[in-house]
Amino acid sequence: MRVTFTVNGREESADGVWEGESLLYVLRERLGLPGSKNACEQGECGSCTVYLDGEPVCSCLVAAGQAEGRRVRTVEGLAEGDRLDPVQEAFVECGAVQCGFCTPGLLVQAHDLLERLPDPSDAEIREALAGNLCRCTGYEKILDAVRLAATKKGAAG
């Protein structure tokens, strides 16, 4: 089947999509957007997190057909041109990236957190990131990065 939806502000179509295919597969394999990562395929790891109509979801659990006509924003859509989002800058500055596999999902999820709660407590950060697994033991740096991003956004806002 053909599926058409908006990705990072642009309308995109994919043809020959299998009806049981996930949004994640369409993004990565058909639309050339490999930022969202494919790991657990069961919603456990959060590395495929994208915005769907403004809400972060695991794109591995969204059937491609469910995205028809909807708005998707992936990690590739966080930066504006060459200018990284404050969340991305903060991850770089804090060394919150080791192998990088969990990073795209964490960026989208942390981005959403700061959109909703500009000055989150540590408990709120932990809660927001509870569904994003990092296996390089990087959580402390990730928490540092989210705190720094909140400061950066606060200063910019």
Added chain:
Amino acid sequence: MDFLRPTTWAEALAAKADQPEAVPLQGGTDVMVEINFAVRRPPALLDLTRVAELREWSVGGGECRIGAGVPYRVVVEELGGVVPGLAQAARTVGSPQIRNRGTVGGNLGAASPAGDSHPPLLAAGAVIEVESRDGGVRTIPAAEFYLGVKRSALRPDELIRAVRVPSAPGPQYFSKVGTRNAMVIAVCSFAVALDPARRRVGTGIGSAAPTPRRAEEAEDLMARELDWDGPTLDPALVERFGRLCARAAAPIDDVRGTAAYRLRALDVMARRTLTWAWNDHRGRRAA
């Protein structure tokens, strides 16, 4: 495989009637896992996320009606006052990403014995509203809905339209055992709901029998012996309540825990949640 995309409830019912083997799809947090892992290859997926009325909820006539497409996030954020037990359980589901997509309706459709919604629905005496094109609307009490492991009273041509939960007439609590505070399938879970006006204590047990179930003997005990107006909760009565709740379960040993552990945990959770609820009841009485 077909991908069916009804935009109205009537279209959805027609699609299910014409193709009863079509698998309803809401947030995909169960169905898509099975498809991703090739555990399931249904002839058709019936996407219900475009049926707007399923995403509505309302409160009135002494109950809260929650459309089958209302995600857990909304239950947590907006329904904590009217259905606190269910909202607490919704709060323990998966992660924020999962709660943005998963629904109580989907939990009912999957009918897993470990589903987090079931114990509070049982404890509160909820009813499930289902409909088919040819059979019309039926309401099924939660206590009669679960028939076996991942089997429910839903007929092949029926869809779940809503769940109706009585507006909480008293304190409600949910408790769940897992290895983490997030992203866990329950090792076992328990819900309690107090109805002081009717002198009733409702219960719900999760993940400790082939289906979610009530602890009826424990409920009967409380109906007979709980002194709702007394100054304290009799510790001996609490102990008997815990034992009867555990006795109502029929757990197995599996990857998440042993049967013996589950029985012990249920005993503890039953006593704990009852005590929390009683303390709230006493506080409200004094206020």
